[in-house]
Amino acid sequence: MRNATIRQLQIFSVAASHLSFARAAEKLHLTHAAISLQIKQLEDVSGTLLFERIGKRVFLTEAGEILLAHTRQILQSLKEADEALLALKGLKGGRIAVAVASTAEYFAPGLLAEFRKAQADVRLRLLIDNRETVSRLLANNEVDLAIMGRPPADLDAIAIAFAPHPLVIVAGREHPLVGAPGLAVEDLADETLIVREAGSGTRSAMEEFFHEHAIRPRIGMEMASNEAIKQAVVAGLGISFISAHTLGLELAAGRLHVLDVEGTPVMRRWHIVRHKSKHLTPALGAFWEFVIECAPAYLRTLV
Template sequence: MRNATIRQLQIFSVAASHLSFARAAENLHLTHAAISLQIKQLEDVSGTLLFERIGKRVFLTEAGEILLNHTRQILQSLKEADEALLALKGLKGGRIAVAVASTAEYFAPGLLAQFRKTQADLRIRLLIDNRDTVSRLLSGNEVDLAIMGRPPAQLDAVAVAFAPNPLVIVANSDHPLSRMASVAIEDLAGETLIVREPGSGTRLAMEEFFDERSIKARIGMEMGSNEAIKQAVIAGLGISFLSQHTLGLELRAGRLTILKVEGTPVMRRWHIVRHKSKHLTPALSAFWDFVLEFAPGYLRTLV
């Protein structure tokens, strides 16, 4: 393996994490052919197959799983070496990679903007995806920290709650239920629900809400973004279960209304999460402390 290049290991790590050469090409801004070539060269160097294709799916071989574990350690060591050398040179800043659950995208950029006012030299990489993917990024050490609703139970993590996350049921402003002072849960039984995809924390909370009340949710549409759901609700295609932090513009414009459903809002919490073994650089420590101190007040302004 001594002839393997760092670039090959970086490409292999991304492709292995996604189990998709196409996703790796998209994330790294390379062509599919370039990804395939680098993987092939790495397989030649290692003398073994790292991936196998079964049907339309790609899987890691046993050798690939072993190499992925070592690759992550190598890339993390290089990152920590970079941070140490920056500190040795007396340079300010550093860099952090933050993953946020897609519902948090409505406030995370604002948090980062406020943080950058005090840490102008800091380089920040922001990734936005659903809860399952954010959990995988944390587990694979592909990001330093995450902001999400429910921390992953299977991950040995440090998670600190920093603000409430109220989940509500919304309809367009012309919906008959929007004029009711109180909406019984049974009144929702015949309504079409527009929901997030499986793997979303909002979807999981919605399913728990209905299951606890023995109501069968009538799911009409699944969508991968809160923006698409809001537009569908505005168009009258159904109602939805969303974080109130996603609704500011539409509520102020009168295009959506929060239904006064018994048992809502469903109160969850936002968490900042890191792997338990994660080494906190000065940059990571500064951001961690900033979120815990600043975010609660900032989020209160959004609801």
């Protein structure tokens, strides 16, 4: 393997993570042919097949799985060496890749902007997706840390709760339940719910809430976007169980109203999460402490 190049390992890591040469080409802005050529050259260097195709699907061989584990260690070590050298030179810079659960997209950019005021030289990369994908990004070391609701149970991670996360039930301004005091959960049994997709933390919290009250929610629509859900509720297509941190503009404008339902708001916690083996570079350490110390006050301004 001593003749393998860093570029080949980078391409292999992306292709192996997605099990798709096409996705790797898209993410790396290369042609499919270029990806295939680099993988073929890496296989020649290693003397073994790294991928196998069964039907229309691509899988890692046993050799590919072994090489992927070492490749991730190599790429992470190079990144940490870069950060350490920057710190040794007295530079304030560094790079941080942050993944956030899609519900956190309403406050994460503002939070990162506040951090940049103090650490202007740090380069930030923000990825937004549902809880399931954010967990995978952490597990595969594709991001340095994540901001999410419930940390993944199957990941050897360090997670710190830094702020409350209230979840509420909302309806459009013309809905007959708006303004009704002391609603029981049973009063929602016949209401059409517009909900997040499976894999979303908000969806899991909603299902737990109704299960605890022995109510089977009547799901009318599934959507992968909080923004789309809010617009559907405004249009009168149903009610929704949603994070209070997504509602600022609609509540202020009177387009959405929080229903007074027993047991709500459902209180969860926001967490900052990193893999247990993740080394805290100066930049990462500064951001980690910033979120824990400053994010609670910032989030209080949003509800």
